[in-house]
Amino acid sequence: MPEMIYADAVREGLAEEMRRDKLVWALGEDLSTAHTSTSANQYKDLIEEFGPRRIVNAPISESTIMGAGVGAAVAGTRPIADLRSIDFAMCAIDELVNQAAKIRYMFGGQARVPLVARMAIGTRRGAAAQHSQSYESWFVHIPGLIVVTPSTPADGKGLLKSAIRCDDPVVFMEHKELWGAKGEVSADPEHLVPLGKARIARVGKDLTIVAWSRMVVLACKAAEELATAGIDAEVIDLRTLWPWDQEAVFASVRKTRRLLVPQEAVLAGGFAGEVAATVAEALGDVLKTSVRRLGAPRMPVPYAPPLEDEYRITDRQIVATARSMCR
Amino acid sequence: MPPAATAGTERSNQTERIFGMFKTMLLIRAFDEAAHQMLVEGLVHGSVHQSIGQEAIAVAVCGNMRRDDLIQSNHRGHAHAIAKGANPTAMMKELFGRVGGTNGGKGGSMHIADFSVGMLGANGILADGMSLAAGAAQAVTLKGEDKVVGVFVGDGSTNRGPFYESLNWAKVFHLPLLVVCEDNGYASTTATSSVTSGGGPAVRAASFDIPVVSVDGNDLRAVDAAAAELIERIRNGGGPQFLHAATYRLTGHVSKDQGMYRPAGEFEQRWDHEPVRRCEAWLAEQGVSPGDIEAAHSAAQAAIATSVAEAKLAPFPAPSLAYADVQDVGGPSCPK
Numbered sequence: 024m025p026e027m028i029y030a031d032a033v034r035e036g037l038a039e040e041m042r043r044d045k046l047v048w049a050l051g052e053d054l055s056t057a058h059t060s061t062s063a064n065q066y067k068d069l070i071e072e073f074g075p076r077r078i079v080n081a082p083i084s085e086s087t088i089m090g091a092g093v094g095a096a097v098a099g100t101r102p103i104a105d106l107r108s109i110d111f112a113m114c115a116i117d118e119l120v121n122q123a124a125k126i127r128y129m130f131g132g133q134a135r136v137p138l139v140a141r142m143a144i145g146t147r148r149g150a151a152a153q154h155s156q157s158y159e160s161w162f163v164h165i166p167g168l169i170v171v172t173p174s175t176p177a178d179g180k181g182l183l184k185s186a187i188r189c190d191d192p193v194v195f196m197e198h199k200e201l202w203g204a205k206g207e208v209s210a211d212p213e214h215l216v217p218l219g220k221a222r223i224a225r226v227g228k229d230l231t232i233v234a235w236s237r238m239v240v241l242a243c244k245a246a247e248e249l250a251t252a253g254i255d256a257e258v259i260d261l262r263t264l265w266p267w268d269q270e271a272v273f274a275s276v277r278k279t280r281r282l283l284v285p286q287e288a289v290l291a292g293g294f295a296g297e298v299a300a301t302v303a304e305a306l307g308d309v310l311k312t313s314v315r316r317l318g319a320p321r322m323p324v325p326y327a328p329p330l331e332d333e334y335r336i337t338d339r340q341i342v343a344t345a346r347s348m349c350r
Numbered sequence: 351m352p353p354a355a356t357a358g359t360e361r362s363n364q365t366e367r368i369f370g371m372f373k374t375m376l377l378i379r380a381f382d383e384a385a386h387q388m389l390v391e392g393l394v395h396g397s398v399h400q401s402i403g404q405e406a407i408a409v410a411v412c413g414n415m416r417r418d419d420l421i422q423s424n425h426r427g428h429a430h431a432i433a434k435g436a437n438p439t440a441m442m443k444e445l446f447g448r449v450g451g452t453n454g455g456k457g458g459s460m461h462i463a464d465f466s467v468g469m470l471g472a473n474g475i476l477a478d479g480m481s482l483a484a485g486a487a488q489a490v491t492l493k494g495e496d497k498v499v500g501v502f503v504g505d506g507s508t509n510r511g512p513f514y515e516s517l518n519w520a521k522v523f524h525l526p527l528l529v530v531c532e533d534n535g536y537a538s539t540t541a542t543s544s545v546t547s548g549g550g551p552a553v554r555a556a557s558f559d560i561p562v563v564s565v566d567g568n569d570l571r572a573v574d575a576a577a578a579e580l581i582e583r584i585r586n587g588g589g590p591q592f593l594h595a596a597t598y599r600l601t602g603h604v605s606k607d608q609g610m611y612r613p614a615g616e617f618e619q620r621w622d623h624e625p626v627r628r629c630e631a632w633l634a635e636q637g638v639s640p641g642d643i644e645a646a647h648s649a650a651q652a653a654i655a656t657s658v659a660e661a662k663l664a665p666f667p668a669p670s671l672a673y674a675d676v677q678d679v680g681g682p683s684c685p686k
């Protein structure tokens with residue numbers, strides 16, 4: 024299988040779907056003009072192949088990028104509304120929550136909204152308070168939405184393809200610090216990664232670490248470190264937060280009887296709490312020790328590197344917490 | 351000189367056309383009156399936004415559209431739905447929250463929708479319809495169809511950002527979109543002029559280089575003529591057009607609202623300009639007999655009475671249906 028970086032893999036997935044289905048198109052700011060300077064090249068060369076009607080360079084109108092995406096989805100096309108990052112998507116939350124997520128239901132199933140709302144999450148060095156946020160848990164709370172947080176190039180591609188083919192609205196969240204990550208990616212255009220199925224990123228028996236997005240990379244790194252201390256951690260990459268693969272997590276926790284859920288987002292109100300509570304309710308009696316979570320302090324993301332480091336959860340913190348759980 | 355009103359006289363095509371639209375106005379008015387009555391009786395739930403006094407706009411705009419053209423409505427959507435051809439009985443069942451309702455009882459008055467006639471839904475979030483309609487128009491373009499998309503927006507809603515984003519968008523992408531501003535002077539309990547700067551919706555739309563036609567929205571024939579021209583322009587590739595229709599709502603913002611915020615006398619005075627009576631007078635001048643007009647009124651009343659009777663008999667949906675149509679992957683499961 025060819026190796027490629029995450030941003031290229033996702034772009035390849037988009038291009039394959041656009042070739043397969045003429046009703047797949049993308050709209051967002053700078054899609055046909057941005058190159059490495061301002062973006063991750065996620066749309067490079069697509070305008071040449073698909074033209075300006077399918078790679079639509081939008082005005083700076085986030086509400087309408089999302090709203091037009093919803094309207095165009097209802098009217099029978101499969102748009103990818105690209106908000107660039109969750110921070111800018113705030114200007115279009117209404118259209119996502121009140122329209123995309125409601126239309127199928129409140130109209131009694133008369134309409135479907137096959138929309139992909141694409142918005143990157145995560146801290147990128149020095150990006151500070153308004154370009155670094157991780158609000159994936161918000162969307163888990165919205166009935167009607169599917170929430171996707173791929174951690175590898177292969178999943179970025181395979182999950183985007185599934186998202187595009189899905190008849191319900193999908194929030195597709197790449198992590199900015201993963202865009203350059205390398206990995207093997209299937210060249211088969213029919214290789215799809217199913218929505219709602221976790222991946223066991225590392226097999227282990229002493230402790231389950233459940234993670235998603237970039238935290239999977241840190242969890243795997245921590246697991247290697249733990250191995251040198253004789254702790255064999257299993258790392259589960261959720262891949263999608265809604266629906267999330269409870270079966271895979273339960274099976275792992277039944278085996279390891281310990282659960283740690285680290286997340287990049289602010290701890291309070293985060294998705295780690297949902298995983299922890301669900302496992303505690305279902306498997307409280309098999310746990311050897313209380314479920315533990317890790318998450319950022321409840322502060323905006325600061326700018327200066329030593330301050331930003333206070334916000335970031337690190338592999339070292341995962342190691343330390345895991346060790347304390349296995350004592 | 352109007353032709354004499356003798357029985358057996360051939361009425362002109364234009365008279366027949368307006369008489370047909372007049373009947374649709376009567377149906378809308380009867381529907382909205384009954385909807386309020388049923389709310390009072392506790393059979394309709396939540397609140398009801400009526401279009402009494404504003405019927406001419408919906409009827410004339412939709413009357414110039416094809417069945418496969420699309421309209422995007424707002425919170426005041428009954429008139430738009432009926433004018434586009436939705437079945438009033440299915441709509442009344444929806445207001446009752448019963449089986450057979452247009453939305454299967456999931457939406458009610460404020461989300462009334464009938465996709466089978468291109469009515470893409472009433473919507474509870476003001477001005478959002480603008481961007482949804484722009485997107486639908488973009489889809490029409492992408493698919494190479496010759497459909498026109500219409501969107502209804504209230505005067506008050508034109509102070510929201512999406513209105514401007516979408517006008518710009520529609521112009522930049524040259525979309526087949528007709529924006530219809532139903533300007534009834536009020537946004538809920540606030541006189542829109544008291545919170546709106548400049549020359550209002552028409553001037554604002556014109557600043558995007560979108561052609562604007564302003565019309566007396568209570569004059570059915572005037573709206574008909576304007577809508578016909580604008581829709582033809584759009585169908586011929588002319589890009590977005592804007593219809594500004596001045597009107598007045600003769601009831602409250604919601605049906606139970608007494609309208610205490612209106613200046614004394616305004617309400618009574620406006621009744622003299624409402625579209626049904628004005629149209630009736632014109633039809634009489636064209637030779638439509640009082641008997642035919644009376645029969646049209648009776649037919650509308652009878653049709654809506656039947657809708658209400660059928661809605662009363664329809665059962666509520668099974669509770670398990672609350673779990674349906676959330677999403678295919680990850681939807682809720684019904685307990686037991």
Ligand SMILES: Cc1ncc(C[n+]2csc(CCOP(=O)(O)OP(=O)(O)O)c2C)c(N)n1
Nearest residue numbers: 426474475476504505506507534536537538
């Ligand atoms: C975004 C949003 N803000 C506020 C409301 C509450 N609201 C419902 S209707 C209305 C007034 C709308 O006035 P206008 O646009 O003129 O339409 P009209 O009711 O006169 O038909 C308000 C404020 C809402 N539904 N959505």
Ligand SMILES: [Mg+2]
Nearest residue numbers: 504505534536
């Ligand atoms: Mg108004």
